[in-house]
Amino acid sequence: MKHWIGTALRQYGIFLGLIGVVIVLSACEPRFLAVENLTNILRQTSVIGIMAVGMTFVILTAGIDLSVGSILALTGVVCASLEHRGWPVVAVVAATLALGALIGTLNGIVTTVGRVTPFVVTLGTMSIARGLSHIYTGGQPISRFGAAFRYLGTGEFLGVPVPILIFALTVLLAAAVLRHTVLGRYLYAIGGNEEAALLSGISVTVYKTLAYTICGLTAALGAVVLTSRLDAGESIAGIGYELDVIAAVVIGGTSLLGGRGGVWGTLIGALLIGTINNGMNLLMISSYYQLVVKGVIIVVAVLLDRLRGD
Amino acid sequence: MKHWIGTALRQYGIFLGLIGVVIVLSACEPRFLAVENLTNILRQTSVIGIMAVGMTFVILTAGIDLSVGSILALTGVVCASLEHRGWPVVAVVAATLALGALIGTLNGIVTTVGRVTPFVVTLGTMSIARGLSHIYTGGQPISRFGAAFRYLGTGEFLGVPVPILIFALTVLLAAAVLRHTVLGRYLYAIGGNEEAALLSGISVTVYKTLAYTICGLTAALGAVVLTSRLDAGESIAGIGYELDVIAAVVIGGTSLLGGRGGVWGTLIGALLIGTINNGMNLLMISSYYQLVVKGVIIVVAVLLDRLRGD
Amino acid sequence: QRAAQDDGRIVIGMTVPSLTHPFFVHLRDNVVDEAQQLDVEIIVVDAEDVAAKQMSIVEDFIARRVDGVVISPIGADALVPAIEALNKASIPVVTVDRKVSGGQVLVHVGADNVEGGRAAARFIVDQLAGKGRVIELEGTPGASPAIDRKAGFHAVIDATDIEVIASQTANFQRANGQSVMENLLQVHRDFQAVYAANDEMMLGAVEAMEANKVDAAQVVTVGYDAIPDALSYIRAGRLDASVEQYPGRQAREALRMLVAHLRTGAPPETDEVYIKPVVISAANLDEAEDKGVTRAQ
């Protein structure tokens, strides 16, 4: 198991890149390596990270989902309003996840059955879901939740912050699904060669759709964590997240052309982005220069990874 | 020639979708079809459209360029400051275009020689170029230009607004390049089967890089038009344009997996987006509902296109 | 006389920089409400923080032949051509909140972001008695309110003994405010005040401080925009203050003056209405616009 994770990390991720960034940062700022700060990074990465896990499924099939940020907003405000109506936390979470999965499934169906390229479908959904969340809330945040709900974003379990736990479980579960289930193997096959998958009797329509369902589901899970963490559900949440989420997946080595990559790489990709953001705050780089530094680091980290082989 | 354009339009574009949208809009709002309004749409579409032409080259090779919005900003502020220094307009334009082409070439080189996936490279450039433009201007716009420079964005030539003319020339030139030159054909070959192109002795590195060069060039051309039109060069110009530009290309039927599509489709894609935005404003649809309507129209227009065949 | 054209109903086009900022949502809500009272039709279009988009929206308004335009320009310079186009089409235009640097504007109703920044700084200087360390959260790099609010803030604070120990951007977003503050707390524990260029970031920062066991009562916290959420934080004692620019009042005033002009043809008495930004704290909570009430359906 341990060995297996290690291999996977080395194989997919830009492991060296992340290590490099960590080394530089800890040299510049000793407090970077403090346990609290590392926890901090993980906690901050959790929302994007959870969403990126679902996105990995979609990208593995050579698809893309631009609507995750908007799904996050819509499910987030619905989640917040259900909590306000006094629903029990379990029901709130279940309903939120179901809504996310539903929107994802719709994305999938229009893509597969309607044979519209996923970029366009999810671009449409991105706009529609954002509009709906504004309409639902009238643009005002829905805030102040009960302690039970806030536990999901701010609580700790055995000393580990709950968002980190949720993130970790999502990654582990996704890795297991991708590796050990029919669904996972089929998604790789579809992404690698859709024609061959079809001729092997795989129901491409169903499995591709499932990838979008999962992506919608994780976006909703991200929404639960974010809403609880911020103590507010906002219709403006998650604007621009699609780029961060896709970036985490792609930096983590999953190919936009499908069939290659995995969720361990995505974990590293998300951590790399989170670490860079954290590090620049710690080093107090001013905002204009942050943009330059961030861009350079991303490219260099991935280039560094090239040294590794091939 | 005329026939050929017609075929191309029908082949690639979501021509039916655009026609459908136009019919609905002119039924709802008679002023939509007024010449001034149609000119209006073309003028508004020109900047995104010009950039989308270059993006088509990149996407045809199965690449992507996220940095176009930032290149627009950086070249735009440089263009503005050169104008302020009293350079002749021709020199200002030439220098701006050269800068855009240079940045594009850098994108291309890191992608091809460094073998880093273009998504990551241009994500980095997006951040770097944005930061540089903020640093260059200190965040302050550079505005008020001479009449000669303003002619490019606001003038008319034989009754046609100059931005529309530039847009039209760009599309025509690009269509000719893609169809009739070695460069164009090689880009299709590379996007269709990179391995085969390489084994046939095509210098994949050089031609792929050229696609990014062209994309940077058109982003700079867009910057010239925009800067002149707004009478200001701003470091925040073009934020989020990458999505609009890529959307125009993809809605126009060019495949993100490369090798299929063309610049006529891109033209229609850009016009479709421009028409929707314009129409919703004419129909006085309120902002939140605009998002929903826009999303629905995009998806439906592309679905409508499916009816056409296959 | 313009209003007599077509069906006789006055149609107003309005465009704001971004409806993803609660400030403009509130402004929109008020203006929509006011339009109802004035019996005019209004459309409010979001320019998504892109100057070129705002210009296109204005052009569409001209094509639609609206009777008047209310605009809160994204950039003072970049929207001048849009104003000039309106002038050319003889459509009267008023600006709200932010100004433009050229063209003919019927009237400008606004508050000054630079002045608001100064007010926030003065509040901190008062509370800290002129000494201490402060953390600043900036808005989206390059955005004009981010630049103006920062400029005003520094104009005052730099003249005192108060030290700005960290200045980082959180892009006007709550989630970013939270994570940037969490990060800063890793290296900074010794500070007495936090200033954020909008409430969204501030509220995120407050959440971060509370979660990290920083005693919020010991820290002077000042946000900007006085959004309802922020007011409720102030009421609960979790936030000290927020700068109020009265967007509702601004918008209503602007619309009233525009409609009056359209109905009577008379120019307004003044070409600039200036609303002074006020720092709202627990002491003067009722001076804030009650923003929950006028929410549009």
Added chain:
Amino acid sequence: MPSDVLLRMEQISKAFPGVQALQAVDFELCPGEVHALVGENGAGKSTLIKVLAGVYRPDAGTIWLRGRQLRPRAPRDMMDAGVRVIYQELNLVPGLSVAENLFLGRPPRRRGLCGVVDWPAMLRQSAAILQQFGLPLSPQTKVGQLGVAQQQIIEIAKAVSCNAKVVVMDEPTAALTERETEQLFGIIRELQTLGVSIIYISHRLEEIQRIADRVTVLRDGRHIITAPRRALSSEQIIRHMVGRSVDEYYPKETLPKGQTLLEVAGLSLRDVCHNVSFQLASGEILGVAGLVGSGRTEIAELLFGRRKADSGTIRIAGQPVRIRSPRHAIQYGLGLIPEDRKRDGLVLTMSVWDNATLAILGRHATWGVVRRRPLARLVRQATGEVRLKASSPAQQVKYLSGGNQQKVVLAKWLLHDCQVYIFDEPTRGVDVGAKSEIYRLMEDLARRGAGIIMISSDLPEILNMSDRVLVVRAGQIAGELQRSAATQEAILQLAVGSAGGAS
């Protein structure tokens, strides 16, 4: 041995992670010579020519052309030096026209306007080339619409039509029928008279016997022998290749016919096939012969639900069925081994294990979780049966030699218990040793009661393995021959339609 050597490769070594593909291999080529390169699947033949072509850089060794040392860094370099390669795997751009593919990398340009393609000239020259190769195609046809054989001919035409000094052909005939093969030999002879040298790779030893001047045998990446063709018999070549003699080429025995498994009546699809009717019984091997482009593959695709017929009925075990998709076909007990492994058969980015199990994963899962252990045993068995040479089941299929890739596709369907197997060019690119193994497997399947439709362009294979032979011409069944009546002449006659056959 001729003294004037055109091309010399000395002590070439090349290792890939986990395999030493080439170890100090020497190879030389004289002007106007046809030099055959043979060896088992995975012996290193393709690797050697890719080193020559500048695709791979060798770990050690040197390449000399006309006494000058070359250090190719990209395929372009060797092309400029006059070396043209027909690769084993098709390398065409599916979205481009035939004309553009023929001139890929060297389109005719307008005089005076460098960089502008001369379309009229390109179309004209393409039409001439197509005519020369007997392909009744418009130069504007998209290559993606063509069958494998036609694509292969285009590959050949592309390489041959540009005045090369050396032409390398890596299994050019694997997908071709007799007629096209003859045509190719004609072209090779023509090239020879022009002084062009040819490196010829094939697993069909009778071809080697016919055209080669010299033969070089590789085994496990090592050079075994180079000798004039006359000095080596086919048996000797095989012994050098495998290190032992291979017995019993075609293990065909006639089995008693069982009940009818599949009945096809009146199957038609516009422009593709007309009124196709036949039956298949349990235990039977039904050979399907025909010329390239005759529509055999299309008939298979219709049966398998990849295309939808306009009319006609299909009965399986007596029951009429409507097959709507490949998935559906599989549920009815059909299996299709497609002719184009790269396009339709394999997920190149996945491992041998994943590819082999793709069609049966669903059946070996509990609650969607794959039960690996029993599967692993099955995979081991199947890959053993086809004699797959791979470093491990985890190896990516992309890095297997062509023949071994074909074996993975075979293994995939052997693992799937089908009632009816449709093999479309099953032994394409497979070496002699493994070929007889595959024939034995087909026999086994038939003995177990399965019915087999074997589409093949390899006439000896058809003649020796089929109980019955269907001959397809222009999308129609031109005739049906019992095993006793099936001769090369009879089949060819039906295929080209020169004389009326039984129908």
